[in-house]
Amino acid sequence: MAKDFPTRAENYAQWYNDLVIKADLADNSAVRGCMVIKPYGYAIWEKIQATLDKMFKDTGHSNAYFPLFIPKSFFSKEANHVEGFAKECAVVTHYRLKKSDDGKSIVVDEDAKLEEELIVRPTSETIIWDTYRTWIQSYRDLPLLINQWANVVRWEMRTRLFLRTAEFLWQEGHTAHATKDEAIEETGKILNIYANFAENWMAVPVIKGVKSPNERFAGAVETYCIEALMQDGKALQAGTSHFLGQNFAKAFDVKFLSKENKLDYVWATSWGVSTRLMGALIMAHSDDNGLVLPPKLAPIQVVIVPIYKKAEQLAEISEKAEIIKKALVAKGISVKYDDRDTQKPGWKFAEYEFKGVPVRIAIGPRDIENGTVEVARRDTLEKETYQMTDIDIKIENLLVQIQDNIYKKAFSFRAENTFHVDTWDEFKDQIEKGGFVFAHWDGTSETEQAIKEETKATIRAIPLNNPQEEGKCVYSGKPSKEKVIFAKSY
RNA sequence: CGGGAUGUAGCGCAGCCCGGUAGCGCGCUUCGUUCGGGACGAAGAGGCCGCGAGUUCGAAUCUCGCCAUCCCGACCA
Known part of the structure; x- marks a missing residue:
């Protein structure tokens, strides 16, 4: 957290x-x-x-x-x-300012009034x-x-x-x-x-x-x-x-x-x-740990953080980091190697996590010894040790997976929060709880207005290719041919 | 534009009742030890206490006025 x-x-x-x-x-x-x-x-x-x-x-x-x-x-x-x-x-x-009479401030020059105002x-x-x-x-x-x-x-x-x-x-x-x-x-x-x-x-x-x-x-x-x-x-x-x-x-x-x-x-x-x-x-x-960005729009897609005690270690790690960075950049991936000595690794982890960087690679002395890197993904917060072989391909695939996973997560969330209601009581109840609420509507502006006044929900959209089905307006009881999406909105 | 709250260090706040040298945490600077999930110690720097009047020997603190910001409503991509 x-x-x-x-x-x-x-x-x-x-x-x-x-x-x-x-x-x-x-x-x-x-x-x-x-x-x-x-x-x-x-x-x-x-x-x-x-x-x-x-x-x-x-x-x-x-x-x-x-x-x-x-x-x-x-x-x-x-x-x-x-x-x-x-x-x-x-x-x-x-269109003009001037000094005030006492010379201490700037005021609007009333003589410079526009003939026709500009919006x-x-x-x-x-x-x-x-x-x-x-x-x-x-x-x-x-x-x-x-x-x-x-x-x-x-x-x-x-x-x-x-x-x-x-x-x-x-x-x-x-x-x-x-x-x-x-x-x-x-x-x-x-x-x-x-x-x-x-x-x-x-x-x-x-x-x-x-x-x-x-x-x-x-x-x-x-x-x-x-x-x-x-x-x-x-x-x-x-x-x-x-x-x-x-x-x-x-x-x-x-x-x-x-x-x-x-x-x-x-x-x-x-x-x-x-x-x-x-x-x-x-x-x-985004989640309670901060921003989560889809790889395709993240300014930094991969951040590399070195973990070291001595300058010689950093030199060795940097060499490896630069190799990885070069391979990733060649694949069109935006990489930041953060070798600042002014912040600690833990601080950097928290920082990039909060800023939603999709993938973090950590390289420490242990990795130098083992020929590995530690890879953490922002969307699931999972950490895994990768062998260096084909690291660029593995990271490229991971970014695709993350993009996909984020979409699926958002898609299931929407599916779980989309409801169909038939009665006014159900409607009011569900609108209060939130989500997309499909309900029959008689097609009149008055009904929409009344629903808005009573529940603060508005019709967000009448979906394209909406299935046609006979029903009764959830508010007025008048006949309706299709359900429309109600929700509270931003 | 209505209702509520708040203005004190870069940020977050305490102090205000009950007037008397302006404080805490984070951040910042320097040095040392640290470094695989927001390190620790020591020493520092930093304030027209929102603005303006008033009361008082003395105002962050009391009184009046103003300004600004935030939250909640009406309006909206």
Whole structure:
């Protein structure tokens, strides 16, 4: 057990907060609600970025960059969109500071008021669609497949590192298509990329689904999502892909001439994942000993710790460590050989364990004598002595096993915490206990709202390819054709 | 924006009732012994006690005001 660190059972929220800070992932900043992402945390984000970026490019998307500031007037063009974001926008009103009259401080220069206020982007649909109008004239300009990596600001009341911060990093894809079908296909393609990334890189099993009208993105016709289940039984939306119909094209007058020489509005999608994925990654796998990272996203996959008394021993151990490191690096594995003399081996063990490094190799005098190394895996905390022969292949295989094991563990957890209920009493009871709760729903917004008010649970998703079955709404008793997933969520 | 709590060394806290030289643990620095799961000893460094007024011979401590942060709610990726 790590020092001064609560267990999940004692206090899950505290466990998460402490973990993020003590594992050196991020910190609160001088700015309320905004975080500092520290090098170790940012290294994970960079791996997430690199992987997704390649996936986007492999499917024909290009990166671009649009302004941080959006003229206020743009927001009023799409009515639903305004309503969705108005309450959490940061607004720039002035462009100059000056010395105060007493010369002691800096104040806003009231003479430097902006003609039109600028909104710090909470998302970029408006500025992007205003730009797309000038880019798109013909069906030959389509599809337009753009992604941007950016920061956005949503002025949240209550914030939590990675899960909800006032400023966060994300990618937002914005595409334009000639046909409705093509746009819908795009949202599905992206949803599959997200699900593939979540499951095969983050080792987090997700459910692909569609959002209920209440949970839909402001301005979208349909919102698709991937939902993950955290260890405390709460759901976390890990990514969204929106079919925007012609809403933004109409609002920003983006038309194109088709092959048949007919003028029509283009069809749109937008989709994104954010630094919130870091929260999902942390909460999905970590334990009471600290962070557990899937090998594919761990900044350090293997750490080598020497155990020695005298300088001559260290020299011998270092020689062996460097051989191992070289062999592993040749296989594309990221290795850190920590030969710092300033910390003790035990201290290092605890440190790397807490930071979730998947594999630790310890080499001591005994190993030099026997031609072995001690290998410890973070996910199971098991230690084993390996012969040096084919050490690179053994470690490579071990990393694959760990990735696999972490996913399976998360998958069984979800399976054990997924429930089907038919009565309102069962429903309330199970929601209180946590997990994904499948229940019949009459399809109305009013029922969803009422359930939310009474239990704090929302519809997380209506799964894609959901089995159709006749039933009665768990709340209203009205007829229903399928069960949907309810849960409390982040 | 409502309800609750807290601001004292880098971090975590005690001291405050009952005013009188600002303390403990961790961390940090130096030296020595240690080194296969967070070592031990010795010697050090480090404070506008959140900010501003007031009461008092004297305020971390009492009074008033302000500010900030955290937790719990309403809002949300």
